[in-house]
Amino acid sequence: MRKHLQSTRLWAIGAASILALPLLGTAPAYANANFPSPEGETNTASILTYEDTIKKLLSLEKTSRHQVDVFTLEEAGIYVNKSEQGRDLYVATVGQGAEDVWVQGRIHGNEPYGAESILSLIKDLGTNGSAEYQNIRDAFTIHFIPMYNPDGSEMNIRQTVLWDQAAGEPLLAADGTEQRVDLNRDWVSDKFQAQESLAFYEYWTAVKPSYGIDIHHQGLKKEYATGDDVTLSLGISLAPGGPTLPSIKDGAYDVLTRQMHGYVYEKLSGYGYINMDRYQVGNGLEIDIKGGVVSAMMLGLNYKDMNPTGHSNPVVFFETSGNTSDGSLGQKARGKSIQQNSLAMKTLLLGLATKEVQDVDPDVWKDIPHTPVTGYSTDYAGTIPVGP
Numbered sequence: 557m558r559k560h561l562q563s564t565r566l567w568a569i570g571a572a573s574i575l576a577l578p579l580l581g582t583a584p585a586y587a588n589a590n591f592p593s594p595e596g597e598t599n600t601a602s603i604l605t606y607e608d609t610i611k612k613l614l615s616l617e618k619t620s621r622h623q624v625d626v627f628t629l630e631e632a633g634i635y636v637n638k639s640e641q642g643r644d645l646y647v648a649t650v651g652q653g654a655e656d657v658w659v660q661g662r663i664h665g666n667e668p669y670g671a672e673s674i675l676s677l678i679k680d681l682g683t684n685g686s687a688e689y690q691n692i693r694d695a696f697t698i699h700f701i702p703m704y705n706p707d708g709s710e711m712n713i714r715q716t717v718l719w720d721q722a723a724g725e726p727l728l729a730a731d732g733t734e735q736r737v738d739l740n741r742d743w744v745s746d747k748f749q750a751q752e753s754l755a756f757y758e759y760w761t762a763v764k765p766s767y768g769i770d771i772h773h774q775g776l777k778k779e780y781a782t783g784d785d786v787t788l789s790l791g792i793s794l795a796p797g798g799p800t801l802p803s804i805k806d807g808a809y810d811v812l813t814r815q816m817h818g819y820v821y822e823k824l825s826g827y828g829y830i831n832m833d834r835y836q837v838g839n840g841l842e843i844d845i846k847g848g849v850v851s852a853m854m855l856g857l858n859y860k861d862m863n864p865t866g867h868s869n870p871v872v873f874f875e876t877s878g879n880t881s882d883g884s885l886g887q888k889a890r891g892k893s894i895q896q897n898s899l900a901m902k903t904l905l906l907g908l909a910t911k912e913v914q915d916v917d918p919d920v921w922k923d924i925p926h927t928p929v930t931g932y933s934t935d936y937a938g939t940i941p942v943g944p
């Protein structure tokens with residue numbers, strides 16, 4: 557598999573042409589951290605489609621100075637390699653570093669800016685000649701998955717729909733209803749209901765990344781103590797200090813996820829248009845689910861003996877406020893939402909490349925604004941309250 561991945565990379569060499577592109581400037585100063593809006597029109601017509609995404613990827617592969625390789629999971633030799641509705645699943649790699657990093661967006665189809673911010677970061681990594689981007693490209697080979705859930709994206713729904721490909725229609729349950737699967741609850745030994753899950757799981761076992769980043773949207777949110785609008789929540793689906801994470805790898809990921817969050821929090825706090833807090837699921841509850849894709853990565857899930865060495869890796873996620881389902885995306889927020897995500901990803905990648913992340917005091921995580929913790933919302937034991 558590894559061999560095949562490398563030959564796929566080699567296969568794409570030569571496509572890149574040299575273009576003199578201007579370097580990107582520093583971040584512009586936006587006044588207020590309040591860009592998603594309940595009044596915002598959510599114009600889904602302007603959101604990238606699957607076809608748009610492929611077109612942009614192929615264009616980036618062609619025009620980037622620094623090699624960007626775009627390929628499908630079928631081309632990478634993955635056995636189950638299409639979405640439920642038969643769409644190809646795309647990956648783009650950038651960088652030549654020895655360590656691999658996994659960056660996924662739009663696992664929830666109605667959370668569009670994962671794809672757009674990933675495309676924006678691929679463009680920067682492919683064109684920017686500055687030392688920062690060179691550091692990232694030298695340290696890592698980054699596997700970008702801009703659209704994990706193409707079917708849900710095309711339907712503007714969170715899930716994917718189980719599909720009868722021969723009949724070209726939804727595969728109905730016994731009671732005659734359509735079966736929707738949340739792909740971010742499907743990496744569980746007795747699940748893997750959707751093809752997308754099997755496809756990306758096998759790819760993950762081939763890549764064996766050292767780190768991961770996962771991009772989502774959440775609803776509109778106010779900071780607990782101040783009532784200010786939150787634009788970006790920093791989270792992970794197995795809560796630091798929670799019932800699960802401290803026991804993995806002798807607590808290494810419990811420390812490292814706090815450092816990853818803390819680093820991004822410290823570095824991005826100076827940007828006026830970004831207001832961060834910690835991701836929580838409401839009423840002071842932290843999330844602690846084992847079936848989330850990135851949870852399963854941290855737990856080293858070995859499904860059908862495809863991960864016999866028990867590979868695992870730490871991951872964090874970024875949650876942008878505003879979503880299409882609530883009509884709160886806010887058209888004006890588009891540029892800032894995409895920019896904050898690609899900046900957060902770039903910042904974290906650079907901090908991991910330079911190992912500055914590993915020097916962060918993990919206690920910074922406690923200073924990131926959050927509602928006092930009352931318990932943990934789990935997918936294995938209901939709600940676990942915090943002891944007195």
Ligand SMILES: [Zn+2]
Nearest residue numbers: 664667772773
């Ligand atoms: Zn999501």
